Amino acid sequence: MIDTEKMPFIxxxxxxxxxxxxxxxEENEFEQVMRILIVEDEKGxxxxxxxxxxxxxxxxxxAADGRKGLELASVNDYDLLIFDxxxxxxxxxxxxxxxxxxxxxxxxxxxxxxxxxxxxxFGLEAGANDYIKKPFEFDELLxxxxxxxxxxxGEQTLLKLCDIEMNLDTHRVFRGSKERELxxxxxxxxxxxIRNKGKVxxxxxIIEHVWDIxxxxxxxxxxxxxxxxxxxxxxxxxxxxxxxxxxxxGYITRDx
Amino acid sequence: MIDTEKMPFIxxxxxxxxxxxxxxxEENEFEQVMRILIVEDEKGxxxxxxxxxxxxxxxxxxAADGRKGLELASVNDYDLLIFDxxxxxxxxxxxxxxxxxxxxxxxxxxxxxxxxxxxxxFGLEAGANDYIKKPFEFDELLxxxxxxxxxxxGEQTLLKLCDIEMNLDTHRVFRGSKERELxxxxxxxxxxxIRNKGKVxxxxxIIEHVWDIxxxxxxxxxxxxxxxxxxxxxxxxxxxxxxxxxxxxGYITRDx
DNA sequence: CTGTTATTTTAAGCTATTTTTAAGAAAGAA
DNA sequence: TTCTTTCTTAAAAATAGCTTAAAATAACAG
Numbered sequence: 001m002i003d004t005e006k007m008p009f010i011x012x013x014x015x016x017x018x019x020x021x022x023x024x025x026e027e028n029e030f031e032q033v034m035r036i037l038i039v040e041d042e043k044g045x046x047x048x049x050x051x052x053x054x055x056x057x058x059x060x061x062x063a064a065d066g067r068k069g070l071e072l073a074s075v076n077d078y079d080l081l082i083f084d085x086x087x088x089x090x091x092x093x094x095x096x097x098x099x100x101x102x103x104x105x106x107x108x109x110x111x112x113x114x115x116x117x118x119x120x121x122f123g124l125e126a127g128a129n130d131y132i133k134k135p136f137e138f139d140e141l142l143x144x145x146x147x148x149x150x151x152x153x154g155e156q157t158l159l160k161l162c163d164i165e166m167n168l169d170t171h172r173v174f175r176g177s178k179e180r181e182l183x184x185x186x187x188x189x190x191x192x193x194i195r196n197k198g199k200v201x202x203x204x205x206i207i208e209h210v211w212d213i214x215x216x217x218x219x220x221x222x223x224x225x226x227x228x229x230x231x232x233x234x235x236x237x238x239x240x241x242x243x244x245x246x247x248x249x250g251y252i253t254r255d256x
Numbered sequence: 257m258i259d260t261e262k263m264p265f266i267x268x269x270x271x272x273x274x275x276x277x278x279x280x281x282e283e284n285e286f287e288q289v290m291r292i293l294i295v296e297d298e299k300g301x302x303x304x305x306x307x308x309x310x311x312x313x314x315x316x317x318x319a320a321d322g323r324k325g326l327e328l329a330s331v332n333d334y335d336l337l338i339f340d341x342x343x344x345x346x347x348x349x350x351x352x353x354x355x356x357x358x359x360x361x362x363x364x365x366x367x368x369x370x371x372x373x374x375x376x377x378f379g380l381e382a383g384a385n386d387y388i389k390k391p392f393e394f395d396e397l398l399x400x401x402x403x404x405x406x407x408x409x410g411e412q413t414l415l416k417l418c419d420i421e422m423n424l425d426t427h428r429v430f431r432g433s434k435e436r437e438l439x440x441x442x443x444x445x446x447x448x449x450i451r452n453k454g455k456v457x458x459x460x461x462i463i464e465h466v467w468d469i470x471x472x473x474x475x476x477x478x479x480x481x482x483x484x485x486x487x488x489x490x491x492x493x494x495x496x497x498x499x500x501x502x503x504x505x506g507y508i509t510r511d512x
Numbered sequence: 513c514t515g516t517t518a519t520t521t522t523a524a525g526c527t528a529t530t531t532t533t534a535a536g537a538a539a540g541a542a
Numbered sequence: 543t544t545c546t547t548t549c550t551t552a553a554a555a556a557t558a559g560c561t562t563a564a565a566a567t568a569a570c571a572g
Binding site: 439440441442475476477480481503504 | 520521522524529
């Protein structure tokens with residue numbers, strides 16, 4: 001969604017908006033649409049879910065009975081499946097078992113009125129990943145769907161500052177599309193500065209958090225490392241300076 | 257626990273039992289013990305959980321407040337964490353956020369009396385993987401714990417990394433069409449690296465999960481085994497290097 | 513049970529990289 | 543100017559990781 005309030009200097013005519021939207025979508029090429037299958041025999045609930053999830057940007061397929069559900073699930077490659085427990089044709093439990101037999105690993109969420117502990121345990125043991133009791137609220141379902149998808153996609157932890165991206169999982173740093181190779185100390189200094197972007201980091205802060213030194217010590221090691229970082233992040237001196245000196249206080253990084 | 261009912265042809269005298277137990281433990285070398293951290297201030301619930309989970313074969317640590325919990329969680333490498341919402345020192349939510357900031361991916365289950373949908377959503381968005389409302393039944397908790405652990409370890413028996421294929425059933429490893437014969441330790445080290453592909457594995461991670469050593473120990477055994485693996489996976493030095501060193505941090509494997 | 517082989521661990525030297533120290537140059541403030 | 547703070551550079555010190563070889567341990571066959 002484009003938040004025009006944050007760009008007061010830009011205004012869109014209704015005609016232009018769709019184009020801009022698709023441009024943004026193209027740019028986020030990694031944010032692909034997630035496919036969800038709902039297997040539920042109560043039309044009311046099914047439609048409610050389908051509409052709600054589509055509104056949230058998911059691509060939703062739907063089956064009203066177990067057989068049909070299994071067929072769809074085996075043909076297509078869904079990112080997540082929502083099964084009702086009581087279904088004509090093939091029960092949710094059986095459906096889940098058959099699905100797992102196909103060697104599919106996509107997360108399955110049970111959505112059911114059966115709520116004894118035995119039912120829950122039974123459902124989870126059949127290969128489900130979560131189990132929500134009816135009546136449920138849509139927001140909770142949505143949050144649980146997001147958790148399942150997040151866990152699976154193995155998303156990486158990224159810290160960003162302007163055109164800098166630090167990947168904490170791979171320990172790699174990019175400025176724009178170019179990788180900058182940092183040593184461990186350089187990496188953790190930059191990490192500290194970016195985590196505290198917008199705030200001045202004093203030398204004491206830095207020496208405590210990055211070097212783990214908790215007593216007064218006069219060393220110029222911070223200056224040296226700031227220098228290392230500046231050189232590696234901006235070797236030609238032509239790019240934008242990212243680490244600013246606040247004389248007498250410390251250093252700061254900020255977005256903009 | 258030994259289920260004598262499933263072995264009707266064997267009977268144990270009380271004296272023999274302990275010996276047999278340890279023998280069985282040794283035999284299941286691949287079924288490593290799962291470590292769980294409980295952070296809960298109500299002594300009663302905490303003890304109930306600890307006892308119950310230990311009976312199920314988990315190794316359980318416990319903290320009564322948020323600070324202590326975070327400390328334990330950052331030092332040790334747990335396979336799963338259970339947080340109460342209301343905690344002295346640092347709330348469960350804050351604890352969870354701080355934990356995720358440490359770049360840890362182990363599943364977190366919230367266990368709490370707060371049960372409005374907003375609470376659930378809030379908890380899940382803070383990085384939790386599941387949310388169980390008090391009062392809960394132990395069996396449901398156990399089932400949900402198993403689901404989290406199962407999802408993580410993945411039931412798949414075929415692991416792939418570039419042109420490497422590990423078959424966990426047959427315990428054989430191929431690079432392209434050629435088999436590479438690995439010793440047990442080499443195998444489980446490679447398995448760990450591939451299961452965590454795309455993420456840096458620290459020496460601590462490796463020594464804890466592959467060697468099952470949970471105290472500080474200075475040993476160069478990891479270096480030696482990385483060397484073994486590299487030689488066996490790439491004896492001529494002409495193939496693509498698959499295990500990359502992140503100096504000062506650990507090792508990483510990635511597809512591509 | 514015993515000798516043989518395979519596996520795992522320890523230890524140590526070596527090298528390249530990383531970290532720290534130190535001191536003069538440059539820049540800002542008074 | 544003069545004083546203080548920060549920047550820059552070079553060289554020394556420390557360390558992490560690689561490689562070997564040998565010792566310790568475990569597994570196995572006869």
